[in-house]
Amino acid sequence: MTTLLRRFAGSLLALALLVGAAAQAQQLQPIDRIAAVVNEDVILHSELERALRNIRAQYAGREDQLPPPNVLRRQVLERMVLTRLQVARALESGIRVGDQELDAAIANIAAQNGLTLDQLRERLAQEGQSLAEFRTSIRDEILMQRLRQRFAQSRITVTEAEVDAALAAQAGGGQQYRLAHILVALPEGATPEQIATGEQKIIGIKGLIDRGEMDFAAAAVRYSDSPNALEGGDLGWRTLDEIPAAFANVVRSMAPGQVFGPVRGPSGFQLLKLVEVRDASAAAPMLVSEFNARHILIRVDQDTTPEQARARIDALAARIAGGADFAAVAREASEDANSRDQGGDLGWFPQDAFGPEFGALVASLADGGVSAPFRSEAGWHLVQRLGSRQRDVGDQNRREQVRETIGRRKLEDEYNRFLRELRGDAYVEFRNPDGSVQSGG
Incomplete structure (x- = not known):
């Protein structure tokens, strides 16, 4: 019995030493505290601090215009809460952003800023942000944008009478x-x-x-x-x-x-x-930007995996970068039957004709510039911008623009109401820097 007691005591001593070592390690490595609980998700203190640094950087030299630190903290937390709630609702609604689509979006952001992916990573590190964190923020932005678009399609209508009244008001x-x-x-x-x-x-x-x-x-x-x-x-x-x-x-x-x-x-x-x-x-010309571009498409389908399509588009991009004629490569390799025989030429089109991502990419290029490979629902693309122009949209398009204007105003009102409902139905718990729960969260 004495031997068993000694063994038991020795085990307790060993356990105590392990617990003590763990506690010491915990003291040496600060834990990332929780700033807010949002339903089943959390916002970490490090995320909040990074967002606060971004706001303070925007107000550099105008710091006196910012509210007191506790008020600013609450405002920024509220924004982050709304972001989490919208992202969660988007995912519940079946909206998704694939890894390859996200890779393409980040590559486009880097290209628009004249950076390689490695240079973008270095720039983010200087600002205290990792590429993984940046990917998450871009993914969330795309999800929220698509949630808003789906909301508009399902709930916003504009009548002809509303358009007529708006045009009459403009004429006055x-x-x-x-x-x-x-x-x-x-x-x-x-x-x-x-x-x-x-x-x-x-x-x-x-x-x-x-x-x-x-x-x-x-x-x-x-x-x-x-x-x-x-x-x-x-x-x-x-x-x-x-x-x-x-x-x-x-x-x-x-x-x-x-x-x-x-x-x-x-x-x-x-x-x-x-x-x-x-x-x-209303009598003044209403000008819209139009672009002329050509593209190459490698489709993703049952016969071609995304990886295979990406490898093929990368090879075509390398040929064009090496001096091959874009139109000739498009005639040879593009899988867009509507434009292949024209060397991939899409003609003149308004920026949003092929979706916001495609339009933003074309707008970011200079005339003659060729994009990095990017992913769409159809497959992998290369785009070469040929030119741009401003065009008077005329009376019919003026009517459509008025319709869109009324729709945007209605969407703003309805979507803000939707956000209030989303926030009101959520469980949100704010926590102080010391970890205690704030009242009135």
Whole structure:
């Protein structure tokens, strides 16, 4: 029995030494703390710090315009929460971004900045970010963009009567208005006490602006609950048909620099500032950018794997880089039956004719430039830009642009409502730097 006790005691001693060594190692290697819990996901402290560094870099020399550190931390965390929720919803909806598509997007970003992939990796490292982290951020951006597109296709409609009314308004005076706003948000089903608190807050903000103690943009950065708070509440340039009907007549009568409100809206209490007005007469030409390009396509199908297609397009790219004529290579090897016999020539087309990724890539090239190989749903491509031009879209296209303008305004309103619902239905827990849970998350 004594021998067994000695062995048992020796085992306890060994276990204690292991636990002590583990604890010491833990002290030597700081743990990446959790900044927020978002449903079943987490946002790490290191991710938050990197986002905060990016914001501070954007405000270099204007640091006094940023809110106090605790307010800035909360604003940036809210943005990151909305990103996580949108990415999760996109994945639940079956939206995916493949590795090869992501590789192509990153290669295009590097090319647009005149960098090789290794140089991009070095640039990211200087900014404290790994290539893997950058890949994740680009993937999330693409997922959110596609979620927004799917939302627009399923929920946004524009009637002919709305287009007619907008064209009539333009004919009566084609002005554009640059607006900014400050939002004090109210939760769904706000209580009378919450409404009163929100109203007092927006009145206090308006008082600071009226007394000249803070300009509108600085007040937006510091106090607004809107996703664009860190941009000073800037809403950009809008025509009257892009402004909600409740505000359109008010904006028409305002002078630049004037602030309207407070006013209660669907999201909470708002202040609206008219920053500038400019003429944008409907009679003026409406120009769009068009491009002339040729391409080579190697399809991915049941007979050709993505790896095989990539190897073939890489070989063709090497031939062209070595001096081979693009059109001749397209006639020989391209699998796009519609353009192969024309040397891959796609003719003149607007930027979005073949999708946003394809259009952005063509726009990033110089005339005569050849892209790096990139992936689409059809397969692997090479593109050579031949030229660009500005074209007056004419009356019919003007009507379509007005339709798109109204659609964008409706989408903005509806998608912001969707984001509020998404945020309201989520379990979100904010944590302090010491790991304790914040109240009111």
